[in-house]
Amino acid sequence: MPLNIRLSYTFKFCIFLFYLIFPDAEIFASQTKPLTSISVSTTDSKLCLGETCTILLNTTETGVQYQLKNINTGSFVSNTITGNGSEANFNPITPSETTTYTVIATHIASSESVNLNANINIQVVPLPITSLDVIPTHNSLCVGESTSIRIADSETDVLYQIVGGANTNENTLLGNGSTLLIENFEPFRSATYHVSAIKEGCETKVALTKNFLLDVRLPPETQLHIYSDKRAICEGEEVQLSLSPSDPEADYQLLDNATRIGKAITGNGGYIDFNLIKPSATTTYSVNAKGHFCIDPIKVDFTFKVDVHLPANPNKNLVSNKTEVCQGESLIIGVEDSQEEVIYQLHDGTKFLDAQIIGNGEEANFPEIYPEKDAYYFVYARDMVCPDKLRLNDQIHPRLIKTREFPIDNFATPGEICLGEMVDIELPLTENQVTYHLYDKNISVDHITSNGGPIVFENLLADIDSRYKILIDNCVDEVIAAEPKLEIHSTPHVHITTNDEVNGSDGKVDILVNGGVAPYTYIFENYKTIVSDENLIELNEMKAGNYKLAVVDANSCKSTDVGDDFTIEFNNPKNYEVNGVLTPNGDGRNDTWSISYNPEWDAPEVRVFNIYGQKVFHAHGYQNDWKGTFNGSKLPNGSYFYLIKFNRKNVAPIKGILSILGD
Template identity: 40%
Template sequence: MSGYSELISNQNVLTAIPNNSQTVTIDKEIICEGELTQIHVTPTEIGVNYQLQSEETTIGIPQAGNGSEIHFTITPSKSTNYQIVATDDSTLESTTLSQTTSIEVISAPINDIAVSISEKQICIGENTTISLSTSETGVSYQLYDKTSMQGDCIQGTNSAISFPEFSPFRSVPYHIVATNNICASTSTLNQTAMVLVGLSPEDHLHPTIDKHTICKNEEVVISLTPTDPTVSYQLYDGDTPIGAPLYGNSEDLNFEPTTPIASTTYRIEALGNKCLNPVDIRYTVNIDVHNPPQTNRELLVDREKICIGEEAILSIKNSENGIFYQLHDGSNFLEPNIIGNGNTIDFPSIAPLKRSQYQVYAHETVCIDKISLNNSQQIDIFDIQPLSLENFVTPSEICLGELVDIELPTSITGIEYILHDGNEEIGSITSSGKAVVFEKILPSEQSSYKITIGNCVDEFIGSKPEIVVHRNPKLQILSKDARYGNDGQLTISTSDGTAPYKYIIDPGETYSTEAELLELNNLAIGTYQILLVDGNYCRSSDAGQLVEIHLEDGKKVIVGNALTPNGDGINDEWLIQFEPDLTAPEVFIFNIYGQEIYHSKSYQNNWKGSYNGSVLANGAYYYLIDFESEAIKPIRGTLSILGN
């Protein structure tokens, strides 16, 4: 039995496998490239060797177990996963510890990033920008000019980045130093940025100009001295370049002749051979361009047509400030010149002796060539003698209140003819060369007509039309009312007229007489229209004067009681006299037997005692008269027919 047990025990020793549950720790899981760190194993077994491996690669030599802690010292170059293999010394049985560890190694910044510069050649004071094609997150980048760090660091973004725009003061290659923000490890990028910095062109040069004051369309030449052969010079009118740039020649530099269109200031920009932007030459040149006078100013005249000896005034509308204007009458320049002030200006008054065409010439203080304005003015002279105009008055003899026409059979185009009655202007006509007619003129007894020429300043009487005005006769009428119907009277008298007189009575007759008094008797009641025409054919009125004969004592109606239809003109018709405010009545006539022998709805005093075409026998007849008026009741009575 004892031999068997020993055999079994020896068998266990030969097949022993190391324990794999030890604790594995590391001092720092994250380290910078080149840094040391230690991996610890605890507890270790005596008789067991421990080997550190990285991705099946043996690192260093094995460490013998000592019953407590062992450690491995390493300097990893990259991030790695580590494991430990335990090997029994006697059986050579191995096992990998179940616990592994990892180390993250932070590498130095990469240095193969492309570097670019925006402007490789600049002048002092100009800016440029240095950029990186890519960058690393967690890395800061800074410019280095081999003397000192320049500006502030910029942080990587894992994309392209640019340093702030800056202004180098000398030519130098710029290096870029990359620093890891955690480990402070640095690297210098392989590429550099070289910038060439030159001096700016000299700006204290003095440009000159051959003429500072010119007339429009004249040329000027601008020069600059001294000039630098490494600098180009550009002439400007404000912001507009003039011609092509010229390179300096160490002497006077003459720009191409230029023709300024207005007063301006010329400046010159100088561009160095390494400069991005030109600089302004400190001094400029001014040119004062004097424009010729404007020819569209209007020439005015206060009177285009005047009479001999009268004056006219010519004016310039909207004159130009500082421009000289002079009149020319077609033959000579007239003194003096007048100077424009921006408003309307007047020449001294002129008194031409003949028709003249006036032109105005203008010139400027610098540009003294005279230029004529676009328009001119003609002044006509009217050679008219006083009271020389023939005239006709139609009719030449009138009654007061009638109208006449006053005619000038010939006239002059453009003449204004003015008709006056005494000091009162009646009307004016500007002639077109035809006859001038003042129509429908109403003269008075005191009218005194004259025709003046309106084109003349002073009163110029060309004609005095003569008109004979007769007074119209005046009527005075006295009437006497009728007592019996046909015994009314009118007494008519006249004054202011001229005999012989013609009295026209309607209804009635016309009487011609030298007498200024006319008496009319045996008139029926009614309305009479009386018109008087005197020996000058003047009328008392246009339509006649109305006068009425009424019935005496306020009677309204008088009925005739007798009829003698024998043709002698007396009582041949049966008359019913009534006031004018009544209408013609309805009439019935009956014989003694009650037979109706006449009837009229509106009796007109025209029944001559007939029945069926025959004159009735003498005798008594009865009538009924109805005025259809509330004021007058129907009238009944007896009528006698006599004289058959």
């Protein structure tokens, strides 16, 4: 009999004897079959090719062995686990394709095997295709320029990234199923680059097999200067522009705004000259520099402006501020729509006048002239750069009114007045049948037609800023016959504020003076007269009553003729008053600290503290006798805090600050 058959019979016989000896052993018999409900899980149900995962059992049975089986191939993978009543893991596996796994449990004693109920399906994602074609838009470029990378036949679930050199592009781009363009890649230096690819959700990166070389060069220097033999030219002249220092590996293009001028010139390490140009208008020229390995040209930092000056235009109209002018009166002649940077000079028919003006694009006026004789006026013009001087076609011929026979003379008037006083202005010499017009700040005041004798403008009330002048009305423009020199002094204005003290015996008055000139004389009716340089005075201990005050300043100007009324009245609403100052210097004023209160009250309790909160004085029934001492010594000057309590129901404790000021 074969050995395995004999062993089987022997095992069954042993089982038979076991049941005879232990009739209650049916429970043991039921446990010879492994449990199939054990939970099976995996760390990753989706892997990229080459990645690993682990399959886990949430528990195991003692006496049972567990094996992991690939259902697709029928082969066992990983290690065999012997159950011990706790959870267990199979060794990590690396599937090469999508696979379903099952776990087979075998009872060691009975050799009975079962499949656990749960199968594990692990999806394996293939790696990206690495044979794609990679093409840069530009293989040669300068530092700071960018290129684009084309990836042919990109996969839709793959992320692509440029790698290499000293600066890996941190951005990734998802494939689109066709040609993928990675734009604005800016390499830092020359290097061989490649593209890495990774499937979405995977960790394994692969490099595309095709690399690409980018040749990165330094850009041309831009701190270059543009030179010329001249900056300002006349219309039709030529100018030569040059550049230095030039780079032999760069081409330079001269530009008029965005328009190219001539052909680009290759640098030679020194000066390069552009072709002669003949600008028709003022233009600022610039230069583009393009390295032989650069993609785009860059601007040279410096530009050059060429000012083109046109000959003066003779067809400009002349204008004047009047068609008639009195002899010796001012006349202003100007050029209408003058040209900028054109010099104009006035000619009176016999000679050039000294003044020259420069056009400003608008009306340009010559300085005032004072015609003494009849004349025709012409203007000559020349550009500041172009030397040709041209006479304008227009001319000016004003009608001259002779006024020299008028005996214009100074007037007589008081030299000084106070504001508010009346004044007369006299013109002692006048011309018969000439009208003299008085103005104050260009405002008409009065006019008188002379009969050949003196004229007087009477009872004039001047302002502080009055400016008088007398004009001859017969002239087109104003001719000043006289200009009075009148000094007008401001009048002091008084503002009075009255106050009263607690005890109703020392009225206070604050007097503020605005205007006038110090010193001030304060003249009181029913009181004394005070002379002071101050415009603010404070008076104390005034008795109740009615007062009048007039202030006279240094110019003898009075605030009022009759005086300003004010009244001292005492209306004392308080029942107490605390002196905030103590000056124990023996001068008889504020030598002791005084507290005034209703005489029907009892003396208060007083406490005084320094700024640190220390008590420096305390008295019950204070008698206004404290001289600012502590332990027999004077307290230092400074601020102190007091607390005063009256034995009155309706009077709250009084808090405040006391200033001690000694010698």
